[in-house]
Amino acid sequence: MMPLVVTLLCLCILKMGGFSASVTQASVQSDVQCLDWGVWSEGAVQVYDGEVAWLYCPLFSHPTLYSYNQTQNSSLSLLWYRHTRTHELEQPINLKLHTLHKDREYLWIQPATAQDAGLYICMLRNISSCVKIGVELEVIQRDKECDPGTRPHLNLTIPMQSDRTLECPDLKTLTLPNSTYSVTWYHLCRSELFIGNRELKGDDLVIYRMYTPYAGLYTCVVSYQMNGRTLQFTRAINITAVVANVGSKVPDILNPASDQIYTVTLGDKATLSCRVHLPHLFKEKQEIWWTIDNKTVEQLADPRFSSPEATLLSEYFGDETKERLLHVMDFSADDLQKEFNCSARNSRGFNTSRAILKSQPYVPTLELGCGLGVTLALMLMMFVVYHVFWLELLLLYRSWFGSDERYTDDKQYDVYISYARNSEEEEFVLSTLRRVLETEFGYSVCIFDRDSLPGGTITDDTLRFVGQSRRLAVVVSPCSTVRGTQALLELQAGLTSMLHGGSLRVVLIQFKPVRWKSWVKELRQARLALTLIRWQGEKSAPLSSRFWKQLQLELPMRRTTDKHMPLPDITQHTHHAENTHPGKEKLIDCYSTSAL
Ligand SMILES: *[C@@H]1O[C@H](CO)[C@@H](O)[C@H](O)[C@H]1NC(C)=O
Ligand SMILES: *[C@@H]1O[C@H](CO)[C@@H](O)[C@H](O)[C@H]1NC(C)=O
Ligand SMILES: *[C@@H]1O[C@H](CO)[C@@H](O)[C@H](O)[C@H]1NC(C)=O
Ligand SMILES: *[C@@H]1O[C@H](CO)[C@@H](O)[C@H](O)[C@H]1NC(C)=O
Ligand SMILES: *[C@@H]1O[C@H](CO)[C@@H](O)[C@H](O)[C@H]1NC(C)=O
Numbered sequence: 001m002m003p004l005v006v007t008l009l010c011l012c013i014l015k016m017g018g019f020s021a022s023v024t025q026a027s028v029q030s031d032v033q034c035l036d037w038g039v040w041s042e043g044a045v046q047v048y049d050g051e052v053a054w055l056y057c058p059l060f061s062h063p064t065l066y067s068y069n070q071t072q073n074s075s076l077s078l079l080w081y082r083h084t085r086t087h088e089l090e091q092p093i094n095l096k097l098h099t100l101h102k103d104r105e106y107l108w109i110q111p112a113t114a115q116d117a118g119l120y121i122c123m124l125r126n127i128s129s130c131v132k133i134g135v136e137l138e139v140i141q142r143d144k145e146c147d148p149g150t151r152p153h154l155n156l157t158i159p160m161q162s163d164r165t166l167e168c169p170d171l172k173t174l175t176l177p178n179s180t181y182s183v184t185w186y187h188l189c190r191s192e193l194f195i196g197n198r199e200l201k202g203d204d205l206v207i208y209r210m211y212t213p214y215a216g217l218y219t220c221v222v223s224y225q226m227n228g229r230t231l232q233f234t235r236a237i238n239i240t241a242v243v244a245n246v247g248s249k250v251p252d253i254l255n256p257a258s259d260q261i262y263t264v265t266l267g268d269k270a271t272l273s274c275r276v277h278l279p280h281l282f283k284e285k286q287e288i289w290w291t292i293d294n295k296t297v298e299q300l301a302d303p304r305f306s307s308p309e310a311t312l313l314s315e316y317f318g319d320e321t322k323e324r325l326l327h328v329m330d331f332s333a334d335d336l337q338k339e340f341n342c343s344a345r346n347s348r349g350f351n352t353s354r355a356i357l358k359s360q361p362y363v364p365t366l367e368l369g370c371g372l373g374v375t376l377a378l379m380l381m382m383f384v385v386y387h388v389f390w391l392e393l394l395l396l397y398r399s400w401f402g403s404d405e406r407y408t409d410d411k412q413y414d415v416y417i418s419y420a421r422n423s424e425e426e427e428f429v430l431s432t433l434r435r436v437l438e439t440e441f442g443y444s445v446c447i448f449d450r451d452s453l454p455g456g457t458i459t460d461d462t463l464r465f466v467g468q469s470r471r472l473a474v475v476v477s478p479c480s481t482v483r484g485t486q487a488l489l490e491l492q493a494g495l496t497s498m499l500h501g502g503s504l505r506v507v508l509i510q511f512k513p514v515r516w517k518s519w520v521k522e523l524r525q526a527r528l529a530l531t532l533i534r535w536q537g538e539k540s541a542p543l544s545s546r547f548w549k550q551l552q553l554e555l556p557m558r559r560t561t562d563k564h565m566p567l568p569d570i571t572q573h574t575h576h577a578e579n580t581h582p583g584k585e586k587l588i589d590c591y592s593t594s595a596l
C-alpha cells in the first residue's frame, strides 16, 4: 500500500516539475520492475567537442523525493547507463575509462567527444525498488574559439547606469583549488581589455555602469589542469540593456486619451483600442483590461463583448507599448450610455481612462458594395452582349419600334441593285443577292438590264427606276468604276437623289476587295458617308452571317414573324402595291427581265 502511495505522489510532483516523461514499466533486472520517467528534456546538455561536460541526475532535482544525502544512508545506489543510437540496450557506463568520472549526483565526461553524444540514464536502485530517468548529451562542433551564435546558458537584463557583477556560470560546481584553473572572458567574441566601466575582478567581470554597447553575448572559458591534462568548458551569458531603473513606473494609458473620441456605428461591430505604455519592470506581470460600467468582460459574461489578450506593439529597452482591443457586436444605443474604461496595473500603480463615444448612423457598406458590384457586373455583361450581338439587337429593336416605309411612301421597290455587268458579279447578284432578298427576306428587288428595254432611253429609265426604289444597293467592283457604264449612271442617279433630300438611301456592297485608289470619284466621296457591307465568300453565305444581318439593317424594315413563312405575306403585299400604283407594267418589266 505504502509504496503505491509514494509512487503516485512522486508521479504528481515530477509531472508538475515539467518532466516530459511517459511513465512505463521497464524491466532492467529480471527481479525488479524499474519505474521509467522517460527523458528529462529541460535537462539536456550541450557541450562543445573537446570540452568538459557533466550530467546531473534529474532524479535529485526534487529533494523531497530523492535526496542524494539520504540515498547514502539507505541501501539505494546510483548507477549510470548509456543508450546510444547503435545500441538498443542500455549499457552500464564503464567508469574505468579515464574520461568518465562519477561524483555524487553528477557524471563527468572529461573531455566529451562526438562519440559521447547520446542518451544517458541515471538509475536509483536497491534490491526491491528501481527508478530511472534519461538525460540527453549533445556534442556540438565549433570552428572558432568563440562562436557568436552560442545558445546562452543565462539571459540577463541590466538597467542602464546600474552596476552588475558577472560570474561564470557553473564555475562553483568545479571544486578546484584557485591556482589550478583560469577564467577568460570575451564580449561578442572579442577578448577585450576590460577597462573603465568594466573590469575583471578575480574570476568575475564587473560592470560598474551599464551602457548600451555593453549588451550582447559574453563568453567565459574556464580551463584547468587535471591528471596532467588541460581541460576546459565554455559558458555564455546574453546581456540585454533595459531602461534605467528610475522615475515613475506606473503604467501610462496612451489611448483612450482624454480628448479622444471613439466613433461607433449603431447596429454594427465596434472595436475600441487601448494602448498602454508599460515601463520595464523585472519579470513582473503587468495587466491591461477593459471594463464596461466597472465590470470586466469576464464578469459581464455577455457574448457580444470580447477582448483578446494584449499584443505587443513596440519595445524600447524593455519599456513596452501594448494594445488591448474590445470588440462589441451590434453596438446599441444603450451601449452608448455605458462607461467603457481601459485600465492598467503593475506593482507600482494603477491607471484608468474612459473612452468617450460618439455614434454615427449605420451605413450598410457591405450591402451597398454588393449592390454596386451587381450593377457593375450587369453593366459589363450588357456591354459585352451589346458588342457581340449589336447587329441582332439593332434588328430586334427595329422590328419592335421601326416603322414600315411601305406605308409612308409610294415607291415600288425596296432595293435597286446596281452592279457591273461582268459574269462573276452578275452571277452573285442574280443567284445569291436577288434570291435571298426576294425569297428569304421578302423584298421587292429591281435589277435594271439595258438589253431588256429596247426602245427606251436608258438614262430616263434608270433615273425612274432608281427613283422608284427605297434603297440603292451598289455592288462595288473594279468594273463599276469604268466611266460611261450603266453602273456608274445608276450610282450617280442614286447619289444625286440622296443628296437632294430624296428618300433614297445608298448601300455599298463589296463583293470583291477593290483598291480604294481605283474607285471613281463619286464612289470615293460616297464611301465616306455610306455603309460598306463586305461579302466574305463562303463565310457570308449562311443567312445568319454578319453580311445578311448588316444588309437587312440597311434595307427597309420587314416585320417577319416567322423566318420560314414570310413569302406569302410579302407577295400579297407586293401584289397589293402593284395594284394600287401606276407604272406597274414597267416595274414588272424591270423585275422580270432581271430574273431572266
Ligand atoms: C548533503 O550533505 C552535505 C554534506 O555531506 C551537505 O553539505 C549538504 O547540504 C546536504 N544536502 C542536503 C540536501 O541535505
Ligand atoms: C545518515 O546516517 C548518518 C549516521 O550513519 C547520520 O548522521 C545522518 O544524519 C544521516 N543522514 C541522513 C540524511 O539521514
Ligand atoms: C529500497 O528503496 C525503497 C525506496 O527508497 C525503500 O522503501 C526500501 O526499503 C528499500 N529496500 C531495501 C531492501 O533497502
Ligand atoms: C535565453 O533567451 C533565449 C531567447 O532570447 C531563449 O531561447 C533561451 O532559452 C534563454 N535561455 C535561458 C537559459 O533562459
Ligand atoms: C583562493 O583565492 C582566494 C582569493 O581569491 C583566497 O582567499 C583563498 O585562500 C584561495 N584558496 C586557495 C585554496 O588557494
Ligand SMILES: *[C@@H]1O[C@H](CO)[C@@H](O)[C@H](O)[C@H]1NC(C)=O
Residues within 6 Å of the ligand: 148, 149, 150, 151, 152, 216, 217, 238, 239, 240
Ligand atoms: C540576446 O538577447 C537579445 C535580446 O533578448 C536577442 O535579440 C539576441 O538574439 C540574443 N542573443 C543570443 C545569442 O541569444
Ligand SMILES: *[C@@H]1O[C@H](CO)[C@@H](O)[C@H](O)[C@H]1NC(C)=O
Residues within 6 Å of the ligand: 248, 250, 251, 252, 253, 254, 349, 350, 351, 352
Ligand atoms: C496615469 O497616467 C498619467 C498619464 O496618462 C501619468 O501621468 C500618471 O503618472 C499615471 N499614473 C497615475 C497614478 O495617475
Ligand SMILES: *[C@@H]1O[C@H](CO)[C@@H](O)[C@H](O)[C@H]1NC(C)=O
Residues within 6 Å of the ligand: 294
Ligand atoms: C469598480 O469596482 C471595484 C470592485 O470591482 C471597486 O473597488 C471600485 O471602487 C469600483 N470603481 C468605481 C469607480 O465604481
Ligand SMILES: *[C@@H]1O[C@H](CO)[C@@H](O)[C@H](O)[C@H]1NC(C)=O
Residues within 6 Å of the ligand: 291, 293, 294, 339, 340, 341, 352, 353, 354
Ligand atoms: C473611468 O475612467 C475615468 C477617467 O477617465 C475615471 O474618472 C472613472 O472613475 C473610471 N471609471 C471606473 C469604473 O473605473
